[in-house]
Amino acid sequence: MQHIFNGLVSGSFLAMLALGLAVIFGMLGVVNFAHGAFYMLGAFGAYLLLTEWGVNYWVALAAVPVALGLFGALVERVLIRRLSALDPLYNFLLTFGLALLLQDLVRREYGVQSQPYTSPLTATVDFGLFTYPAYQVMVLGISLVVCLAVWLVLSKTRLGVIVRAATERPELTRALGIDVGRYVAPMFGFGVALAGFAGVLAAPMRAVNPLMGGDLIITVFAVVVIGGLGSIFGSVTAGFAIGLITALANLYVPTLSQTIVFILMAAVLLWRPAGLFGREEAFT
Template sequence: MANFVQQCFNGLVSGAFLALLALGLSVIFGMLGVVNFAHGAFYMLGAFGAYVLLTNAGVNFWLALAAVPVALAVFGCLLERAFIHRLAALDPLYNFLLTFGIALVLQDLVKREYGVTSRPYPPPAELNHPIDLGLFNYPGYQVFVLAASAAACAAVWYLLTRTRVGVVVRAATERPELTRALGINVGAWVTPVFGFGAGLAGLAGVLAAPMRAVNPLMGADLIITVFAVVVIGGLGSIVGSVVAGFGIGVATALCNLYVPALSQTLVFVFMAAVLLWRPAGLFGREEARV
């Protein structure tokens, strides 16, 4: 029993990163209609940002956790204004290729400066001890990651569902054409929403730095799984992204316990099954068929 519960906790922690990344990716897709392949690179930059601040400036984890997501959000806004919005009127394939190219450029720039060797990033001393959860002891930092990601997802949910700004963003994300018809300038929200999504990826990267290998390819290794999570939850669905992220994390962890050979492909098996059963995703809206 204890082993089962512990494996569920492992899955929730892994799912925390998937949920944060999928949440940002889903918001960007819903607003811009852009499959942002550079999202994994933002995640990688978040981890490297924390590493660079620690090694070059002595900035601790807590300050990095506050500063790096903001810096990535600003960087995302600049990137959207400089490149992505110029292709908004064209076929979405062009922006997909553009963001794919941006991801490669960012990865190569980091590889040129730091190489491909993984860099260690220590967890904060305050959390570098086990916590007694009753049935078992669990690493304190992983408990913090789970709590922080859940709090971040809850804060985003509150922002998007209980504030006027959130209502406009959610409407523009899920029904952009209808929102424009109501007289709201959806274009004015595009840049900050893209930056917001990039900031969520940066937050996930900082949280991942003490747990995952900090290297230039860490985002590329994860982004395909995140895309699958977004498809399972429903393209553009905020709730679906979070539920699917945590759910896939737990399912993969349990599969790794009982059927290890299937754990690496489980997310894609789920994606195929969901698409066959409900092409719009678990929480996506079905489009009217003629």
């Protein structure tokens, strides 16, 4: 049971990061390799607010994602949009370079040594068979609420209808008189804000260092491929599932715990190239 909870908590970070990637790819068709760097900036933002200005965790949890969302919208306006008419590979290379730049800027200022961040909750929750840290339980609950809220907004609201229409049929959406361009920067910023939100949640649990995003982003890309590129439901489901499978593999087959996600990705690509919940027509 403890390993199951560990897997679900780890999967919550994968799900939120994969959700942000899916939103960005679905709206812009951009594979955002800088997503891990934005996750790292979220954790460092919370750390700097606490150490430099004494801002507590709960304020940082609200402020840092908003700041990163605005920064992400600016990145889309200034950089991503200029290459939108070119091959998607150019934006992939751009975001890859941006990730390296952000990592090196933070590493130059703070080095590679991990920075501590005290957990805002030190209590434990008694589940009968075992006890579990209250903070990890809170992280799992918050991630479920966030993922459900994003899904509801995109599936049940007028904004969600416009975003999904612009994602699947941008030219037809424009023909109906909707300015698709006005939604692109906010949605890119929203995806970046999700990465920053996950970073703030991770700060008390994981080592805050410049490389924390780079170590995770490859796994997140595998999760998105398994769930289906651009699929909100698929990304979230695959995130939690991969976290759970990895935790159980670490218990029963430790030698495969670090590679099982890539084995699953290869199997899914061979069996269903669009991913478990992706649209096959996008790949024909």
